[in-house]
Amino acid sequence: MSATQRLKLENIVKEYPGCRANDGIDLIVEAGEIHALLGENGAGKSTLMKVIYGLVQPDEGQMFWNGKPVQVANPAEARGMGIGMVFQHFSLFETLTVAENIALGLPAYEARDRAKLEERIREVSAHYGMALDPRRYVSTLSVGERQRVEIVRCLIQESTLLILDEPTSVLTPQEVTTLFATLRKLSAEGCSILFISHKLEEVRALCDNATVLRHGRVSGDCRPAEISATDIARLMVGEDTPISTRVTSAQPGELLLEAKNLSWRCDDPFGTSLNKVSFNLRRGEIVGIAGVAGNGQDELLKALSGEVRVDAGSLEFDGRRIETLTPDQRRGSGVAIVPEERLGRGAVPGMTLADNALLTASGQGLVQKGMIRFGRVREFCRNVIDRFDVRCNGETSTAGSLSGGNLQKYIIGREALQNPKLLVASHPTWGVDVGSAVAIHEALIRLRDEGAAILLISEDLDELYQLCNRMGALCGGRLSPLAEASDLSIEQLGQWMAGEFGSEEASHVAA
Amino acid sequence: MLQLERRPVDSALMRWASPVLALVLTVITGFVLFLAMGRDPVEGLRFFFITPISDVIGLAELGLKMAPLLLCAAGLTVCYRARLWNIGAEGHFLMGALGASVVAVQFLEADGFWVLPLVLLAGVLAGVLWAAIAAGLKTHLHCNEILTTIMLNYIALNFLLYAVHGPLKDPYGFGFPQSVMFGDSSLLPALIPGTRLHIGLAFGLLAAVAVWVMFARSFVGFQLNVIGQDHRAADFAGFSARRLTWLAFLVGGATAGLAGASEVTGPIGQLVPQVSPGYGYTAIIVVFLGRMHALGIIAASALLALTFLGGEMLQIAMNMPKAVTGLFQGLLLFYLLTCDALIHYRIRFRHRARESKVMTPSTAAGEA
Known part of the structure; x- marks a missing residue:
């Protein structure tokens, strides 16, 4: 069998100060297999893949490549062996073209012949159904196209094992379908794929085998197509954690927030400007904003919180114009915000939870x-x-010492206990363990039932469909129309996420 | 092999042990330096650290030097907590001395309790005005405050030199660049009769207490801490960076201005070019050595005040150059900054050659 074993890991141990990130992990990836590596954040997935890619040296354990024991000293060596990796955050230069970016990773003699390289890029990308123009500048590419550049780069380096770290988290549903077709074709041609994810349905649809990690150990191996998503989730979180929200x-109820034609010009050349964003929110409902990261979500949040002052447009909240108010004034009138970054915006890492309250x-x-009433602060906290x-x-405890999920529960709780009329939450369960995610969802629903309006900005479509009454999508700083979640097909939402909606239509529906 | 390894949490012990360690290392280095220069190191260190404060007069002189350091350091603490690197205490100090002198020479003959407060107030306002320039440059033109405050220090010094060579020069002073001696009603009362120690030290201690209350109890102190630790969290919370920047600079200008005013109305009694032996710069060391904490800066200001006295003592007793003061101050700051690495990192002895290159910040460990 060892001839078809592309990668084999035996008893990999990696210890960091205060945490055993990998605690005796075994993993086998066959040639041409699509293998899922599943686990919650902090389960040890990232560390393991850094070990494979040579970014981190294991403390114990042995790695075999095509049956031979190897030690990977650094990523260059890993690439030389045929291991390619696509990180969640791309390593591309936005000011260079596709071909230039790919040339950077190649040996000099290959990189120099640009015409030949461009030819190969066209060839490879056409063969695998990933249309790419080698002469385009990366800054003009969508996130999905950038991911293609990363994949094509690996393929040109003749990788026989492709590691993809949460590749679908940045894609629209349509792009996910295209990516899967490409991956299946690669696998059919003998390339192994290690697919890291926590989206169970995708894993079930794509992968042949799965290894599930929990707390740095392998908690199970399975054939994902043959068991239910709930069973896989159980392997990920253990027996005693709730895994779904009721x-x-x-x-x-009545109208609470009316945003009309919010526009804000971003000075950062790679940032997103808001373009005539209009929507409304009623009391007691959750409205979801979908969208691929970097399409104006953070800017919208800042425009609502008051961290940026919009250039044009109006915000009417609870019968009052608030677009010129400062963040603390808005908070005083009942607006609560849960930003995407928990540490370093939602909370000060080095300060105690009481101070963060x-x-x-x-x-x-x-x-x-002007004096702090510490008794009350502690009580509130x-x-x-x-x-x-x-x-x-x-x-x-300092905020920085809490796990992501616990800190997020704290931040949501801090805002919720101020009885806000409006809560804007950005990616509230991003990187949060399943148990905390359930608790956060329940908190949002409780708040909704108490009559607050909630605007939920998220990339997680399952979360949005589960919680929201109405939904829309942001693309390039423009907001699609909002539609009832029950009437909105995932195809339609995907088109909105890709920017296929008329702007007249958007303002029509919002008005 | 020695290696620095990031601590999972910062060490609270090292936060306070680091200044002590720095002092010990400074003394050891001083010992070696005395040896290298062929002087008796034990005697040298005794002259530097012990002789100056072995009697009441010496202690009073220590208090005298502490007063301006403590005042400047209290104001700088407010700035540094908010990570506003105001290096301009020296300039605020000089302007405070100049402002107070300008008013004091108007009331040479006047008699009344109101003269001294007016003179001190003039010093405070002059310091505030000088700090306001840097604050305005920072908040409106986004100029780096380190550069502007340093440059303003030199401008302030030249203003002061111009004044003592020109408009404020004592016409009967045999051409020396200095002002007339101030009237009695412009002088600070003594704290301990028979010594030069004046109530400037009380101002300094009060300022330290005020700083303590500000950061331990008040909301504005909390806001300054947040701005310093996490700018984006401050934006998110809606704390106005502009307002807090102004506040910190003006407080820094006011205390250093008061320090300058207290110096000319206290031990000197007139405006002279060498009114400051670098108090405003030394106060920066005081703040870092004192961990930006009220009690800490009181202790640190005493230690740094001693370096001025010790330097003078060595000049007199061992015929050494004036530069020893700066040398010891510099050593202290250098070792402090070095030892502060141990707050975030710990030293590990490693025997395995192979270790992760990416995850552990593997700065080569110093011999400290």
């Missing part, structure tokens, strides 16, 4: 005549910790 139906909740009677089940060593 969503009750919403009772939307003060960051946004100072208006809740925690400050009197303990309240958040208790009510939202934040696992920590009390209110003196």
Whole structure:
């Protein structure tokens, strides 16, 4: 059998200060196999793939490549052996062309003959159904196209094992379908693929075998097509964690927020400008904004929070114009924000949870005549910790010491306990463990049922369909029309995410 | 093999042990330097660290030097907590001295309790004005405050030199560049009769207490901390960076201005070109050595005040150059910054040759 074993890992151990990221992991990837590596954040997936790619040296264990024991000293050596890797965050120069970017990773004699290289890029990309123009500048490419550049780069280097780190998280549903077709073709031609993900349905649709990691160990191997997503999820999270939220139906009330033609010009050449974004929100409903990252989600959030002042357009909240108010003034009138970055925006990493409560909740009677009322701050903080089940060593823990999920529960709790009328949450469950994600979803629904309006900005379509009453998508700083989630097909949403909607139509529906 | 390894959490112990370690290393280096220069190191260190404060007069002189350091350091603490690297305490100080002198020479003969407050207020306002220039450049034109404050220090010094050579020069001073002696009602009262120690030290201690209250209890102190630690969180919370920047600079200007005013109305009693032996710069070391904490800066200002006295003592007793003061101050800051690495990192002895190259920040370890 060893002849068809492309990659074999035996008892890989990698220890970091304070954590055993990989604790005796075995893994076999056959030639031409699409193998899924599953696990929650922090389960050890990233460390393992860094070991394979030579970015990290294991403390113990042995790696075999095509049956021979090997030690991969660095990524260049890994590429030389035929291991290609596509990171979640692409390593491309935006100011260079596709061909130039690919040439950078090649030996000098190959990189120099640009005409031949361009020819090969065209050839490879056409063969695998990934249309690419080698002369385009990367800055003009969509995220999906950039991913193609990364994959083509690996293929030109004649990789026989392709590692893809959460490749679908940046793609629209249509692009995912195209990517899968490419991957199947590659696999049929004998290239092995290690597909890292936590999206179970995709894994079931694509992968032959799966290895599930939990707390740095292998918690199970399975054939994903043959067992249910729930069973795989159980392997990922263990026995005692809830894995789904019960969503009750919403009772939307009167109009709370009306955004009309919000426009904001971004000075950063690679940033996104907002272009006439209009929508409205009613009390007691959750409205979802889908979209591939970097299409104006963060800018929209900042325009709503007051961190940036829009150039044009109006925001009417609870009968009052708020577009010129500062963030703390908006918060005072009932707007709560949960930003995408938990550490370094939603919370100060080096400060205690109590101090971080003060960051946004100072208006809740925690400050009197300019002096902090520490008794009340601690009380508020303990309240958040208790009510939202934040696992920590009390209110003196620093925010940076909490896991992502626990910190997110704390931040959501901090905002929710201020009884906001509007909560804007950006990617609230991104990188959060399943148990915390369920708790966060339940908190959002509870808040909705108490009459708050919630704007949920997320890339996770399952999450959006599960929670939202109405949905739309952002693309290039423009917002699609909003539609009832129950009437909105995933194909339609995918087209919106790709920007296929008329702007007149958008303003028509919003008005 | 020695290696620095990132600690999972910063060491609270090292935060306070680092200044002590730095002091020990400074003393050891001083010992070696005395040896190298062929002087008796034990005697040298005794003259530097012990002799100056072995009697009441010496202690009073220590307090006298502490006063301006503490005042400047209190204001700088407010700036540095917010990561506003105001290097301009020297300039604020000089302008404070100049402002106070301008008013004081108007009231040479005047008699009244109001003269001294007016003189001090003039010093404070002059310091505030000087700091306001740097604050405005920072908030409106995004100029780096390190550069602007350093440049403003030189401008302030030249203003002061112009004044003592020109408009404020004592007409009966035999051409020396200095102002007339101030009237009695412009002078600070003594804190301990019979010594030169004046109530400037009380101002300094009060300023340290105020800083303590500000950062331990007040919301504005919290906002300054947030701005310093995490600018984006401050934006998110809606704390106005512009307002807080102005506040920090103006507080820094006010305390350093008061320090300058206290110096000319205290031990000197007139405006002279060498009014500051570099108090505003030394105060920067005080703030870092004192961990930007009120109690810490009180202790650190005493230590740095001692370096001025010790330097003078060595000049007198061992015929050594004035530069020893700067040398010891520099050593102290150098070792402090080095030892502060141990707050975030720990030293590990490694026997395995093969270790991860990417995940561990493998800065080569110093001998410290």
